[in-house]
Amino acid sequence: MNTAKGTTSQRPNIPNELLPDLPHGPLSEYRRRASFNWKEMVFFLDDEELIQFKKEIFSALENDPLFHRHPGQDLSMEKYRELTFRRCKRIFEYNFLTLQQTLEKPQKVLALINCLGMYDWSLGAKYFLNTQVFSGAVGNAGSERHSQFLNQVQTMEIFGCFALTELSHGSNTKAVRTTATFDASTKGFILNSPDFEAAKFWVGNMGKTATHAVVYAQLYTSDGKCHGLHSFVVQIRDPQTLLPMPGVMVGDIGKKLGQNGLDNGFAMFHNVRIPQENLLNRTGEITSSGTYTSAYKDPKQRLGASLGTLSSGRVSIMSMAVVNLKLAISIAIRFSATRRQFGPTEDEEIPVLEYQLQQWRLIPYLAAAYALDYFSKTFFMNLVELQIGIFMKDKSQRQAELGKEIHALSCAGKPLASWTAQHGAQECREACGGHGYLAMNRLGDIRSDNDPNCTYEGDNNVLLQQTSNYLLSLVHLVHEDKAHIESPLGSINFLIDFKDILGHKFTASSVEECLDPKVSLAAYKWLVCYLLRESYLKLQQEKKNRNNDFNARNNCQVYYCRSLALAFIEHAVLERFHDYTxxxxxxxxxxxxxxxxxxxxxxxxxxxxxxxxxxxxYCLGQLPARIVQDAILELCAQLKDEAVALVDVIAPPDFILNSPIAKADGELYKNLWSAVLQGEKVLERASWWEEFCSNKPVIGPLKSQL
Amino acid sequence: MNTAKGTTSQRPNIPNELLPDLPHGPLSEYRRRASFNWKEMVFFLDDEELIQFKKEIFSALENDPLFHRHPGQDLSMEKYRELTFRRCKRIFEYNFLTLQQTLEKPQKVLALINCLGMYDWSLGAKYFLNTQVFSGAVGNAGSERHSQFLNQVQTMEIFGCFALTELSHGSNTKAVRTTATFDASTKGFILNSPDFEAAKFWVGNMGKTATHAVVYAQLYTSDGKCHGLHSFVVQIRDPQTLLPMPGVMVGDIGKKLGQNGLDNGFAMFHNVRIPQENLLNRTGEITSSGTYTSAYKDPKQRLGASLGTLSSGRVSIMSMAVVNLKLAISIAIRFSATRRQFGPTEDEEIPVLEYQLQQWRLIPYLAAAYALDYFSKTFFMNLVELQIGIFMKDKSQRQAELGKEIHALSCAGKPLASWTAQHGAQECREACGGHGYLAMNRLGDIRSDNDPNCTYEGDNNVLLQQTSNYLLSLVHLVHEDKAHIESPLGSINFLIDFKDILGHKFTASSVEECLDPKVSLAAYKWLVCYLLRESYLKLQQEKKNRNNDFNARNNCQVYYCRSLALAFIEHAVLERFHDYTxxxxxxxxxxxxxxxxxxxxxxxxxxxxxxxxxxxxYCLGQLPARIVQDAILELCAQLKDEAVALVDVIAPPDFILNSPIAKADGELYKNLWSAVLQGEKVLERASWWEEFCSNKPVIGPLKSQL
Known part of the structure; x- marks a missing residue:
């Protein structure tokens, strides 16, 4: 094993230009202790083409003055939005990815978004919402007649956004209230917002930039009949002037907790006319005679199809969250390996990574980053398979089941990934102490930029219900003796042994045994089966006791369906990572x-x-919890000498990571100190110094006025 | 019970001016359902004098244009710091609290800080660090000869800060490296920072404002002998000009995750001379002959006494964290009571507070706010008692034990309160969906401003070890049969039944039984005893297996000492609240x-x-967990109709709470919409519009350069 150690590559085919050696310094000692070659790991996890592709993007940004970093700069929101737009435009100029290249290697889309996000999520989101979400919504829900919009987005003649949520409706999309009424006389639709509560709200890119929006509205035919939610391309600004179109009131919703380079906006429509062709007509169409037709008879199915874009959104968000987790844990591990505090003797202080407590706080998140990264990458390819099927109009049962399974996995995968990243970012912030609270070290931005991943494309807690509903729908199968339970991705296959599994017990009897992931895999299988049974029984009981299904379902979430969905996705992630490793x-x-x-x-x-x-x-007595806990600590202890090298594998270059306490050279204090001194007016007297020096307060004169 | 219902006071002695009725609106329905009169609750929790005092502060701020709120304003860091300084000065002019009033009712100090913090923590912290922390450090560690500094702070002739932490040392304060060497020839000290890693760092008010700092440094006599850490008053800027004093390099550390109205700074000293009298001489003194004397023979004790200020800091931080929890939960509950989403039928949407999941996410934090508030208020009075004892030079054993107990409780109380507030703020942010992510609704500021509470005055995880050490020191007592285990505040008294308690079991057999807090109190007593025993045994075993105590102790933290400290403080909080209610x-x-x-x-x-x-x-089988969980859900369901009124009790006035989605009138969308439209340039075209309209990107030209 030791043959592959050290920082010098043992693999002759890894060129140093592609993956340069890391600088010597305070981190070298930990790197030396690693059992593996970090470059070999990089090449195992990614293929060379993707590594090359990412390097190309990172190098372009690093070498372009428009992307330079300014430590301690205090950018106004307006300037930040301008800068983000300019950078977004520059990405168009770099044209990192052609349509042809995307088709050849779809992973590159995700890699591009993630590279931009590692640099700055405002940029990543701005680019993604325009080129992927807007275009995706038009491409998936529209038809040939909408291809002009796709072409115009590619050349930035227009700029797109995706407008679903309204001021008073988010989760309950079905209830959005914007209307699009077909006007037979002019052969077009007239869009209206009944009142400000129905204003489109939170729409990324809408605040200042977008000229076109995919708008979800209730479609009315001229006979006054409502046909449910449909999407339309609506021009909201004039591309020549960026001024609003007649009847459109469009603006910026203001400062957010994060991603402030992105302009989120609102829009109200007052008799806004759009051509009939702007209806994205995959789920419904208006004939020349003005009547409504749809391939989907069931309005619920139609709504599902209309919101299909969100499923791929969730898969992307999983991987965005993983990026954030990687950034945060890279910062915290490098900091912990170089920050020394206390020690066995008066004169010797040891790196805080040597403390059991610090290991336990951080190293599991490092493991989570690896496991979730692998899941999100492979799951993205599952999504590509699904989309190819849709594109090829695959009507097979497998395709239908694949759609359901991906929906179920993405509705729990997004919550799991976004929460893990959110909690991880907070833990990393705290684990870096005060220095973690300094903005330039970036943990605050990571936390704030990751936060909306918990909310958009479906609130995490609400989404989990989709997953538990999928599992509950299988209950009748698990009780059939010769049931055929098999899903295209295999995530539910183990349920065929449902009854057997429920009879299993925790059998490991030592810490050593627990070091084998089979122990947790077996426990998870039991856990999912148990929670599925309990959730089902609880639901039956609630249905009996309550007046209606609505209340019954609501009262089964906590401790039942919610836990079920989380256990299910954790098992799926673990199983994939297990099989891989x-x-x-x-x-x-x-x-x-x-x-x-x-x-x-x-x-x-x-x-x-x-x-x-x-x-x-499943567990009984003191032993199971104890050996599980001891095994966690044992693995943390074994991995602490691998942690720095494991971070070298996943951390982007210093310029992209952009955290003085986490540079690859490990010179924690030198880097931090120099970044602090580079700030604006650091050593200058405050401009308002006279407010202190003259104009002394007269104590108490205002009190009598109270 | 119903006699006291509704919003109109039944208590003739509550004047409406002091506690005005709340406006009618969408929240009225929930208010009507409450079982109690919210004004009666306010008067039960606080006395009239404090209610009056807080109202006076809130009204002064609301009526003073300097404190006006500007929705959507994007303040630069420099402007924000200026504004915060001006507001701080104005607080001096209001002189809400005289020294005499403080002595008569010490709670007013905390009330003042908390009122300012509810308005804005940058202001609260700036004022607090100057008037309490700097002054407290001088007052507690100094003597008569330092009273000039206290007087000068009161009139703002000088402005103070507290400089302990260095760039490379935080938790391990003992190892700070700044030196203060006595120079016999000039009868003064010469301060030096050996290198930039020993720069004072993170010091609040030091960035731009402070003229004087309490600086912790290693005291050297002229014979070159080091006498350990002592504190000194060091003038760092000229009050006439705010320019640095000769030899002082002082600056601003830059942007933080929150509290950016406060200027945190750094300082390096190069042969900075201060008068001999500036040594704060409670723990050590230099005689006229230049020799060192100290009342504390044991250097460890001396260090403890020297850092005594931090203990009272922790008690204050507990109450600051509780303020944040109150603000966050007030916002989330009012939002949840007015935000409607989905419903039992197509046409009817219900408030999200009606969902079990939302109740379970939020209402426990409301309960925590009440329980922790009561604890922190009464615990503050315990601290006052301790400080009076110190002031009166009480040398009794009770006084010594009170000191130890307060140290143990505060070292776990600060972690518990700050973490509960931090997790609560995150949960509230998510529970408000997208609108929780909009900066103007304030949940981001609450989360970011609370965050450092987890770090300063001791990292939470490190602090917990102080508490577990205190408990472990009692182990020899619990094994003595006729041991006398009694502490001044009674938090450890139950340990006298240690052996009995360890034999107890969970005996409740129904949800109804679990509704009595005695069930959790009993379980907590067992939990503390169990964890104490297990931690002790683990420590003994580790000591046997390891070379040294340092490693042994480090390896007992996770799952043992850390859990012990948390269980202990949770029990203490619960027990006090139980006895009160x-x-x-x-x-x-x-x-x-x-x-x-x-x-x-x-x-x-x-x-x-x-x-x-x-x-x-302690628990066995399915029943205990199930009935505990069911009881939690049952209590949430019972409290959801009380929640709005319970929030009315703890929420500050709208102007102070400053969250459009959480105004007392409950007009969620009207208030949010109008605040959004009041933002700067909301409907205006971006200043950089031509960047989009002209200058179209040429796709791909940059790529060939890569």
């Missing part, structure tokens, strides 16, 4: 560390469900 | 709702320890 084709030089990461992710995730394992009788 | 003097009209809050806080906190309860055999 234990595959015979995984290099033996990398397997030991990858298996440890897998085991740690499994036990750490599982440990949050220990109460249920006891409650349901 | 169940006291015969508590009005019968308020008892029912208060008891529910108490029961909910107990069970919800306890539910995070259920694994340990099972692991240690």
């Amino acid at each position: 234990h595959d015979f084709s995984t290099p033996s030089s990398l397997q030991p560390v990858l298996k440890k990461l897998c085991a740690l992710y499994g036990l750490w995730s599982l440990s949050k469900h220990l109460t249920v394992l006891y409650q349901g009788g | 169940h006291d015969f003097s508590t009005p019968s009209s308020l008892q029912p709702v208060l008891k529910k809050l108490c029961a909910l806080y107990g069970l919800w906190s306890l539910s995070k320890h259920l694994t340990v309860l099972y692991q240690g055999g």
Whole structure:
């Protein structure tokens, strides 16, 4: 194993230009201790073409003055939005990815968005919402006649946004109130917002930039009949002037907790006329005679199809959240490996990474970053498969089931990834102490930019219900003796042994046994089966006791359906990572560390469900919890010497990571100090100094006026 | 019970000017459903003098144009710091609190800081660090000869800061490296920072404002001998010009995640001379002959005494965190009571507060706000008692034990309160969906401003070790049969039954039984005893296995000492709140709702320890977890109709709360919409519009350069 150690590549085919050696310094000692070669790991996790592609993007940004970093700069929101727009335009000029290249390697789309996001999520989101979400909505819900919009977006003749949410409606999309009424006389639609509560709200790019919006509205035919939610391309600003179109009141919703380079906006429509062709007509169409037709008879199915874009959005968000987790943990681990505090003797202070407590706070998130990264990458390819099927008009049962399974996995995967990143960012912030609270070290931006991942494309808690509903719909199958339970991606296949599994117990009897991820995999299988049964029984009981299904379902969420959905997705993530890390084709030089990461992710995730394992009788007595906990600590201890190298694998270049406490050279204080001194007017007297020096307060004169 | 219902006061002695009726609107329905009169609750929780005092402060701010709010304003950091300084000066002019009034009612100090913090923590912190922390450090560690500094602070002739932390040392304060060397020839000290890693760093008010700092430095006598850490008053800027003093390099550390109206700074000293008298001489003194003397023979004790200021800081931070929790939960509950989404039928949408999931996410934090508020208020009075004892030079054993107990409680109380507020703020942010992510609704500021509470005056995780050390020091007592275990505040008294308690089991057998907080109190007593025993055994074992105590102690933190400290403080908080809410003097009209809050806080906190309860055999089988969980949901359901009124009790006036989605009139959308439209340039075209309209990007030209 030791042959592959150290920072010098043992693989002759990894050119140093592609993956340069990291600078020597305070981190070298930890790097030396790693059991594996970090470059080999990079090449195992990604293929060379993608590594090359990312490097190309990173280098372009680093070498372009428009993307320069200014430590301590205090940018106004308006300037930040301008800068983000200019950068977005520059990305068009770089044209990193042609349509042809996208088709050849769809992963590059995700890689591009993520690279931009690693640099700055405002830029990543602005570019993504225009080129992917707007275009995706037009492409998926529209038809040939809408291709002009796609072409115009590519050349930035127009700029797009996606307008679904309204001021008073988010989760309940079905209830949005904007109307689009067909006017037979002019062969067009007239858009109206009944009142300001129905203003489109929160729409990214709408605040200042977008000229066109995909607008969701209730479609009315001229006979006054409502045909439900449909999407329309609406021009909201004049591309020649960026002034609003007649009848459109459009503006900026203001400052957010993060992503302030992105202009989120609102719009109200007052008799805004659009051509009939602007209806995105995949789910419904108006004939020349003015009547409504649809391939979807069931309005619920039609709504589902109309909102299909959101599913791919969720898959992308998973990977965005993983990016944030990688950034945060890279910062915290490098900091912890160089920050020294206390020690066994008066004179010797040790890196805080040496403390069990610090290891336990951080290393599980490092494991989570690896496990979730692998899941989100492979899951994206599952989505590509689904979309190819849609494109090819695949009507097979497999395609339908793939759609359902991906929906179920994405509705829990987005919550899992975004929450893990959110909690991880907070833990990393705290683990870096005061320096983690300094804005330039970036943990605040990571936390704030990740935060909306918990909310958009479906509130996490609301989304989880989609997953539990999918699982509950399988209950009748698991009770049939010869049931055929099999899904295209296999995430539910283990349910075929439902009854057997429910009879299983926790059998590991030592810490050593628990180091094998099979222990958590088995426990998760039991957990999902148990929670599925309990959720089902609870739902039946509630249906009996309550007047209606609505209340019954609502009263089954906490401790039942919600836990079920989370356990299910955690199992799916763990299982994929397990199969990957234990595959015979995984290099033996990398397997030991990858298996440890897998085991740690499994036990750490599982440990949050220990109460249920006891409650349901899977665990009994002191031993199970104790050995699970001891195994977590043991894995943390084993991985602390791998942690720096594991971070080297996932951290972007210093320029992109942009955190003085986390540069690859490990010179924590030098880098921080120099960044602080580069700030604006750092050593200058405050401009308002006379307010202190003259004009002394007269104590108390205002009090009598109270 | 119903006699005290509604919004009109039944108590003739509550003048409407002091506590005005709340406006009618969408929240009225929930208010009507409350079982109690909110004004009666206000008067029960606070006395009239404090209510009057807070109202005076709030009214002064609201009526003073300097404190006006500007929705959507995008203030630069420099402007924000200027504004915060001006506001701070204005607070001096109001002189809300004289020294005499402080002595008569010490709670007013806390009330003043908290009122300012509710308005804006940058202001609260700036004022607090100057008038309390700097002055406190001088007052507690100094003597008569330093009273000039205290007087000068009161009139703002000077402005103070507290400089302990250095760039490379925070938690390990003992290792700070700034030196103060006595120079016998000039009868003064010479201060030096050996290098930039020893620069004072993170010091609030030091960035731009402070003229004087309490600086912690290693005291060297002229014979070159080091006498350990001492504090000194060092003039760092000239009050006439705000320019740095010779030899002082002082500057601003830059933008933070929050509290950016406060200027945190750094300072390096190069042969800076200060008079001998500036040594704060309570812990050590230089005689006229130049020799060092100290009342504390043990250097460790001396260090403890020297850092005594931090203990009172922690008690204040607890109450600051509670303020943040109150603000966040007020916003989220009012939002949830007026935001409607989905419903049992197509046409009817219900407030999201009606959903079990939303109740479970929020209402426990409301209960926590009540329980922690009561604890922090009474604990502050315990601290006052301790400080009076110090002032009176009380050398009794009780005084010494009170000091230890308060140290132990504050070292766990600060973590508990700050984490509860931090997690609560995040949950509230998410529970308000997108609107929670809009900056003007304030949940981001609350989260960011609360965040440093987890770090300063001791990192939460590091601090908890102080508490577990205190408890571990009692172990020898619990094993003595006739041991006398009693502490001044009674928080450890139950340990006298240590052995008995360890034999107890969870005995409740129904949800109804669990509604009584006695169930969680009993479980917590067992939990503390169990974790104490396990931590002790683990420590003994580690000491045997490891080379040294340092490693042994570090390896006992996770799952042992850390959990012990948290369980101990949760028990203390719960027990106090239980005794308060169940006291015969508590009005019968308020008892029912208060008891529910108490029961909910107990069970919800306890539910995070259920694994340990099972692991240690206190719980067995499905029933205990199930009825605990069902009782939590039942209490949430019972409290959802009280929640709005409970928030009316703790929420400050609209102007102070400053969140459009949470005004007392409940007009969620009207208020939000109007605040959005009041923003700067909301409807204006971006200044950089030509960047889009002309100058179209040429796609791809830059690529060839890569």
